[in-house]
Amino acid sequence: MLRNIAIASCLPYLALKAAWIAGSRLGIPDGSSLLDHRTTMIVANAATILMDGSVVVIALLLTQARGLRVPAWLMALPMWTATGLLLPIMAGFPVQLLVGLLGGGTPATANAGRRPFLDDWVFGVVYTGFIVQGLALGALFVLYAKDRWGSLWQGALRDLPDSPTTPALRIGAVVAAVIALVPATMHLLWAAGGTAALNPSRIEERTSGFYALQAVDVLFAAATVAGLLLLAFRRTGKLPLWVPLALAWGGSGAMACWGGWMSIASLTGAQEISDEPTTGMVLLYAVQMLVGAVVVTQGAYFFAERAAAVREAAEPSGPRP
Template identity: 45%
Template sequence: MKRARTVLVALTVAACLPYLTLKVIWLTGGRTGIPRGSLLLDGGATLWVLNALTVAMDCTVILLALALTRPWGRRLPGGLLALPLWCAGGLLGPIAVAFPLQAVHSALTGGADGHGDAGPHKVLADWVWTLVYTGFTVQALGLGTLFALYVRERWGALLRSPLRPGRPRPHPADRTSRYAFTAAVLLAVPATVVHARDAVGDDGGNRITDATFALYAVVAVAAVGVLLRSGSGARGSRARLWPTLTAAWIGSAVLACWGGWLLVGALSGAGRHVGQRADGVVELSYACQTLAGLALAAVMARVVRHRTHASSPSPARV
């Protein structure tokens, strides 16, 4: 197992290197992979800052891979790892689903894969999209597997516990959680509608990307809703907690992190350099998507905290 983890870390780190190399080249004034006439050449300071931010994000992936496998990572507080891993899962999750489907779609149709075009000019050379998104997919698989192994060892008992415990316990869906969940559902609706509309109206790979976002939104709401109901009643079930919790974790992260990232691109104007279309309605949907993901994550965390405390042994009475 130790050797397998070492291989996974090596693959994850190696998958980060092409992206980091290209970004450093661009940050230092190079134009490798950027065709003449690309909108990226007019990005200015805003695009430079966002490129620097994405370099920091990819470096964080490397640090997370090491933290999940090195002894010092076991000593870190769970919350310190949870937030960056939640963000990484949210940003990489849709890519791991959409990019292979886009590649298959492009191979079968001989058309574009949904990347690389913005107006009359290509944004990036085709090989850049393939190289970078292949790396992202490997990062998602490698980091996801390392995280699964880590949580199985550290919180395995909780994750293997029944989804519906077979004994009465205080209902985790208190009034605050119910209100937050209802608000999240209402906020998720406009974002899901916009992505579903674009999945029908766009061409090629963009349809796959938007359909993937819409699917993650439905999964997030459904999974968190199941978690909220999981503590009610005394009837147990054979289902384990971990599949539903995993769906809630990834789904809420995709909503919040991609909603936030798309909103930053739209408001800063940097998104137009890679062909992002934005207007007031779309920007509002991104904001709603971000808030929905954060609300769902808060409800999920509340349920998990309740289950953790409920499963802890009570102190002995004197």
């Protein structure tokens, strides 16, 4: 059932993208910047079709026996990336809708003289599909991870044994946590109304929804820091191990993958000079990706050691006959 839901939720997005590649203007208003560069739009839509199509592949692997034979990194890394791309939408889109219902509208000057991009209904259809994808795919991955790696992430945090690399992992966790404070500070500044490093169009278009999304980004950074430090220093009583792992997984994925997505978007060109990202914004995206790279490296070492310890504990002790 969950597999079918995950696959079905991809269909609206894939259908729209295929229609645009074929030349349809469904959901694209007259004067949209998407109509200016036909080749670029085709390439971009083809790439995003492959990205969303990978959700179908992942859903199949998570629910078939062959998926258990896929190398661990080849399952974990795409799922971490999917988490990072979907989680900000799953958290941010409902927040935007709620803020809009409470009266947080668009400034009167925000769209004055600006070219349209997409019809509003497109965002509702696409983002709703992404939310369903995230929920279904997340549930499938938890079930898959429980069957394949349950011994690695279950138990209490305080029961984690020290290892020869524990000091190095702690140093790495502290470094990543300190780096994560940079984007956390910037998003907090923007959530509070600051304009440092924002481009002119972003400053002009700020709404209550913008401030709320910046607050959500702060929470992702805080989750990353909390998860890393809990795993590194383990001074918590009976806290389940999966809690800091989930915090580090989701928080770092959201920071890194969304930072990467925004970096790619900044390279595709802007409608106007005022739309171009500032140097500060580009650096922020790079720092977010750096945090993700450090966390992924830390996670690889952590789980490799956990797997080795579990195998060693499972081996019979004493001399062999």
